[in-house]
Amino acid sequence: MEKTLIILKPDALQRNMAGRIISRFEDKGFQILALKAMQIRRELAEEHYGVHKDKPFYPRLLSYITSSPVIVMVLQANNGIAVARKMMGATFGSNAEPGTIRGDFGLSNSFNLIHGSDSPEAAEFEIGLYFKPDELLGYERGNEKWIYDYSGDEPE
Numbered sequence: 001m002e003k004t005l006i007i008l009k010p011d012a013l014q015r016n017m018a019g020r021i022i023s024r025f026e027d028k029g030f031q032i033l034a035l036k037a038m039q040i041r042r043e044l045a046e047e048h049y050g051v052h053k054d055k056p057f058y059p060r061l062l063s064y065i066t067s068s069p070v071i072v073m074v075l076q077a078n079n080g081i082a083v084a085r086k087m088m089g090a091t092f093g094s095n096a097e098p099g100t101i102r103g104d105f106g107l108s109n110s111f112n113l114i115h116g117s118d119s120p121e122a123a124e125f126e127i128g129l130y131f132k133p134d135e136l137l138g139y140e141r142g143n144e145k146w147i148y149d150y151s152g153d154e155p156e
Helices: 010-014 018-028 042-048 058-065 080-088 101-105 120-130
Strands: 002-008 031-038 070-077 114-116
Touching (some): 002 080, 018 070, 018 101, 080 101, 080 114
Antiparallel strands (some): 002 070, 002 114
16 A cells, blocks of 8 residues: 555635545545645745755745645555546646546646645655654555455455
């Protein structure tokens, strides 16, 4: 199982899409380990998006992500990072395929609704920025055996 950090960005909350987006992940079979609404302060945004510091869009990104509340969550699934990123769609809503979150709900190339970790290393770093270890809940789901085939060595 792989954890990923997902942020429903300001435009997702301002457009009242949080529930629909969260439902997509639950419908797919992701397990919610942590979830909270928050206002990202500038210092946290600078730490999270520091890899983009020298890019021309960096100031706009910081302004956007700190402009309004967000929902931050840790989700878990088999191959969770790749699956979540596929569900999110291409970064720019205008290029995202229908059926993806950005493809169904976004047109903007700036306001792209959602962030998801792009690697296990990024997920570990990002999760640590937003959640303390004891805030991640581990629990058994009653429907787990219907989400994955556990007949082999690894869940499929």
